[in-house]
Amino acid sequence: MDKSYDLVVIGAGPAGEVAAELASAFGRAVLVVERSTPGGVVTTTGGAPTKALREAALYLTGYRQEEVYGVRAAAPLQAVMPTLGVRIEQVRDVLQDAVARRFVARGITYLQGVARIDTDRTVHITSPDGTAHAVASRAVVIATGSRPTHYSGIPFDDPDVYDSDEIWALPAAPTDIVIVGGGPIGVEFATVFTALGIPATLVNKSDRLLPTVDGELAGLLAEEFQRRGVRLVLGAGADGVRRVDGRLLVTLSNGTALEGDAVLFAAGRTANTEALGLEQAGVRLDAAGRIIVDRYYRTTAPGIYAAGDVVRPGLASSAMQQGRAAAAHACGLVFGVEIDQTVSTAVYGLPEVASAGATEEQIRSSGIPYAVGRCDLSTTPRGAIAGHGGLLKLIFHADNRKLLGVHCFGDIASEVVGLGHVVLQLGGRIEMFLTLALNTPTYNYAYHDATVDGLTRLTKLMGMPESGESPVQRSRAS
Numbered sequence: 432m433d434k435s436y437d438l439v440v441i442g443a444g445p446a447g448e449v450a451a452e453l454a455s456a457f458g459r460a461v462l463v464v465e466r467s468t469p470g471g472v473v474t475t476t477g478g479a480p481t482k483a484l485r486e487a488a489l490y491l492t493g494y495r496q497e498e499v500y501g502v503r504a505a506a507p508l509q510a511v512m513p514t515l516g517v518r519i520e521q522v523r524d525v526l527q528d529a530v531a532r533r534f535v536a537r538g539i540t541y542l543q544g545v546a547r548i549d550t551d552r553t554v555h556i557t558s559p560d561g562t563a564h565a566v567a568s569r570a571v572v573i574a575t576g577s578r579p580t581h582y583s584g585i586p587f588d589d590p591d592v593y594d595s596d597e598i599w600a601l602p603a604a605p606t607d608i609v610i611v612g613g614g615p616i617g618v619e620f621a622t623v624f625t626a627l628g629i630p631a632t633l634v635n636k637s638d639r640l641l642p643t644v645d646g647e648l649a650g651l652l653a654e655e656f657q658r659r660g661v662r663l664v665l666g667a668g669a670d671g672v673r674r675v676d677g678r679l680l681v682t683l684s685n686g687t688a689l690e691g692d693a694v695l696f697a698a699g700r701t702a703n704t705e706a707l708g709l710e711q712a713g714v715r716l717d718a719a720g721r722i723i724v725d726r727y728y729r730t731t732a733p734g735i736y737a738a739g740d741v742v743r744p745g746l747a748s749s750a751m752q753q754g755r756a757a758a759a760h761a762c763g764l765v766f767g768v769e770i771d772q773t774v775s776t777a778v779y780g781l782p783e784v785a786s787a788g789a790t791e792e793q794i795r796s797s798g799i800p801y802a803v804g805r806c807d808l809s810t811t812p813r814g815a816i817a818g819h820g821g822l823l824k825l826i827f828h829a830d831n832r833k834l835l836g837v838h839c840f841g842d843i844a845s846e847v848v849g850l851g852h853v854v855l856q857l858g859g860r861i862e863m864f865l866t867l868a869l870n871t872p873t874y875n876y877a878y879h880d881a882t883v884d885g886l887t888r889l890t891k892l893m894g895m896p897e898s899g900e901s902p903v904q905r906s907r908a909s
Contacts, residue, residue: 805823
């Protein structure tokens, strides 16, 4: 054995980093093994680079301000493309360097290479130069993440057919693009290409965008996309792609076909569980190839844990929670095992869509009596100054006024929902927002107006019930 560690973490993405840092903070000897670069997908091909691309595209093209000021002071596309690439590289370098520095500062050993787990939690590591290492560990956390799913029949070897990891290699701007997948990745890239003035068609199997997001917000996003010129093809999937006269022809499940200069597949993720020796180590997978864990993120093998996309694809924030819980349990810590169970979503389209808690569809189907309060962001001082509107939507229990869900469509929606997320976690009632002296002009002040709106609707409707109908559930249509 080269050395023995208290914890070996395989994967240096958000889940792995948090697990390693927590264990190290409590005096455990920790090794992190990463086959690529520190930070995982969040710092290389997704997460931060995608958001950096979006921000740079919006800024350089003047896309978001044209509707406010009536002019679009945009740089030409041929000048924008190289600048976008440089900016993305800068963001990647900064974030990857930050992760590496944190490992050094916290005394965490970092080793680049491919890891394989043996039956006794021995971890065999092969470095890029072929050097072999073998380390013993008291516990292992698998946090190897996921990759874009490649579907059979799709020619990903074609230079103009991309997945979300490969789209960064675009040698030049396409004349138009077909994007397959109406989830967060598809929505974000549709925003980027549209901002760059590249016609985009977005295809999704579901009859709506963002199927897990509150339906009202998903509808607002669809309307905004159509207003911006994004062609939406809903209720159909892509069955195949082939070359016809130099163009790509995408055959859809509804029998129609679309032409494009480039095609991006942004539908589905596959867990990175191959070549880890999981079967030999006694780690079981589910039918989708993801690692099976319990509430403490223990796998079916003693002393081996898993967190992040290898368990269930989701947000980096959720992966970090899972990594912390896994490390806390693995190290025998008496705190930190519990994780935030509030469902949260952030989609960086245009505008952003973000949620915390239950959607209105989920609450309605549960039979819980509820009411809804809304605020048009354009009526707030911050919205008027920015010239942009949107919606803050609060859903609360009719009987005790406990907050059940918060949903936002607009500028910095991913930031705005944070306040509601805290109240949800505390089990608070919506009048809590009335007791806060929220700064103005800020978008957060919309919580005050949405709360007043919700309580006003509830009061009026409770006093005017119609026979056989819940006055609370009717509040949605009010």
